[in-house]
Amino acid sequence: MKLRAGEGHQLPFGKPPKVVLLVTFSFMLLTLIAFCHPFNYWQPINFLKTSSSYSSTQPSSSSSSVSPASVSDGAGAEGKECDIFWGEWVPNHRAPYYTNETCWAIHEHQNCMKYGRPDTGFMKWRWKPFRCELPLFNPAQFLELVRGKSLAFVGDSVARNQMQSLICLLSRVEYPIDASYTADEHFKRWKYETYNFTLAIFTSPHLVKAKEADSDGPTHTGLFNLYLDEVDDRWSAHIDGFDYLIISAGHWFFRPLVFYENRRPVGCHFCNDQSLPDLTKFYGFRKAFRSAFAAINRRKGYKGITYLRTFAPAHFEGGLWNQGGNCLNTRPYRSNETALGGDDMEFYLIQIEEFGRAEADGRNRGLKYRLLDTTQAMLLRPDGHPSSYGHRAGEKVVLYNDCVHWCLPGPIDAWGDFLLEMMKTEGRRSREEKLSSSGRRLA
Numbered sequence: 001m002k003l004r005a006g007e008g009h010q011l012p013f014g015k016p017p018k019v020v021l022l023v024t025f026s027f028m029l030l031t032l033i034a035f036c037h038p039f040n041y042w043q044p045i046n047f048l049k050t051s052s053s054y055s056s057t058q059p060s061s062s063s064s065s066v067s068p069a070s071v072s073d074g075a076g077a078e079g080k081e082c083d084i085f086w087g088e089w090v091p092n093h094r095a096p097y098y099t100n101e102t103c104w105a106i107h108e109h110q111n112c113m114k115y116g117r118p119d120t121g122f123m124k125w126r127w128k129p130f131r132c133e134l135p136l137f138n139p140a141q142f143l144e145l146v147r148g149k150s151l152a153f154v155g156d157s158v159a160r161n162q163m164q165s166l167i168c169l170l171s172r173v174e175y176p177i178d179a180s181y182t183a184d185e186h187f188k189r190w191k192y193e194t195y196n197f198t199l200a201i202f203t204s205p206h207l208v209k210a211k212e213a214d215s216d217g218p219t220h221t222g223l224f225n226l227y228l229d230e231v232d233d234r235w236s237a238h239i240d241g242f243d244y245l246i247i248s249a250g251h252w253f254f255r256p257l258v259f260y261e262n263r264r265p266v267g268c269h270f271c272n273d274q275s276l277p278d279l280t281k282f283y284g285f286r287k288a289f290r291s292a293f294a295a296i297n298r299r300k301g302y303k304g305i306t307y308l309r310t311f312a313p314a315h316f317e318g319g320l321w322n323q324g325g326n327c328l329n330t331r332p333y334r335s336n337e338t339a340l341g342g343d344d345m346e347f348y349l350i351q352i353e354e355f356g357r358a359e360a361d362g363r364n365r366g367l368k369y370r371l372l373d374t375t376q377a378m379l380l381r382p383d384g385h386p387s388s389y390g391h392r393a394g395e396k397v398v399l400y401n402d403c404v405h406w407c408l409p410g411p412i413d414a415w416g417d418f419l420l421e422m423m424k425t426e427g428r429r430s431r432e433e434k435l436s437s438s439g440r441r442l443a
């Protein structure tokens, strides 16, 4: 399965957003979430951010220096209601904290400086939640928190992008050794020896079983058969014992797909087959997540915390992804300059809904789900993509600019800030959930 830069985004035939449906759906979602969150972890002002809000403490240290780890789960700190995913990018002249010279983990396709990107301003921002501070990533603190633990990424090349960002962020303290059990680059495993911390990636762009039925297909971008009710066991059979799972998917669902259920074709997305109903990419996306979460909840040996890393929008302008569209901005958007809409919004809302379903099912089994809600932050970063500066040496980029992945160093490094903050507040959050569920049992 190839994961070439920029391939994963198919935009030409997107339908206009179904506004009425969406509003109705959003309302249902709000109602639903209100019932699921007795502690009122949400801000009605910002309806999209509902289930992701939780209390965040003041920064213990926003310094970038490697200080001795002080591990705190946030308990005792004066908690202020703050949605860390709702905010703005603000200048940070001290960034970046690694370069393509100090970190060897940067994939060629995201090594934007190596291939001549002329501007560097895109590296010099940090995420500032509106109502609190998000401490910058502290590698020593992170490694202390994950000592003796293991974390796996499940997803596509954007998941790999995040893993490589994390390796670079941690590289100020330690580099991992390669502990892969296969030579297949799609299933890598890294070990931080000093901390006995294992990092793994399971590449599975569709999360469910997929077969490339035609490498060309109706739009010359390949045609995949997706077995929507059969999870991809190349990841699901191997998650036992992992403490953290970060699951994501997105851009591969924009390409032509034939959907199978019970091993029979039931419909497709843009497959040019008159005998099959067009069920839309949204159908496939939803069902794939549903199957993935069901597999996680079924897995007896898995007791970890599952993070859904929400959809990170692409930013093609002036043309479609395969027709010369490009992303040439050199500054982030302000939060008032753009808004989530169209396919991005639908993908996001589908994820939120399937997440809610998984979380409810998982609760019965004692499994925790968390939303790593990167969508809004990344929507604001049209300047952070490799564009034509992400390619292998000697490779010519003519039509396919990459406005999907993220330069390293770059805005995706903020996902480390989010992750560390969530891990720090996890202890407190778990206690509150335990209280609330015992409260429900008493009621």
Ligand SMILES: *[C@@H]1O[C@H](CO)[C@@H](O)[C@H](O)[C@H]1NC(C)=O
Residues within 6 Å of the ligand: 100, 101, 111, 113, 114, 115
């Ligand atoms: C890093 O980027 C510089 C340009 O800023 C380039 O000259 C150099 O070859 C790159 N090094 C690596 C190891 O990618």
Ligand SMILES: *[C@@H]1O[C@H](CO)[C@@H](O)[C@H](O)[C@H]1NC(C)=O
Residues within 6 Å of the ligand: 148, 149, 150, 196
């Ligand atoms: C390392 O961590 C694993 C769990 O991930 C644990 O089973 C093992 O005992 C640990 N090894 C050491 C030397 O602490």
Ligand SMILES: *[C@@H]1O[C@H](CO)[C@@H](O)[C@H](O)[C@H]1NC(C)=O
Residues within 6 Å of the ligand: 334, 336, 337
């Ligand atoms: C967005 O907000 C900023 C600062 O609050 C303001 O200067 C700018 O004019 C606003 N832009 C738009 C498009 O409303």
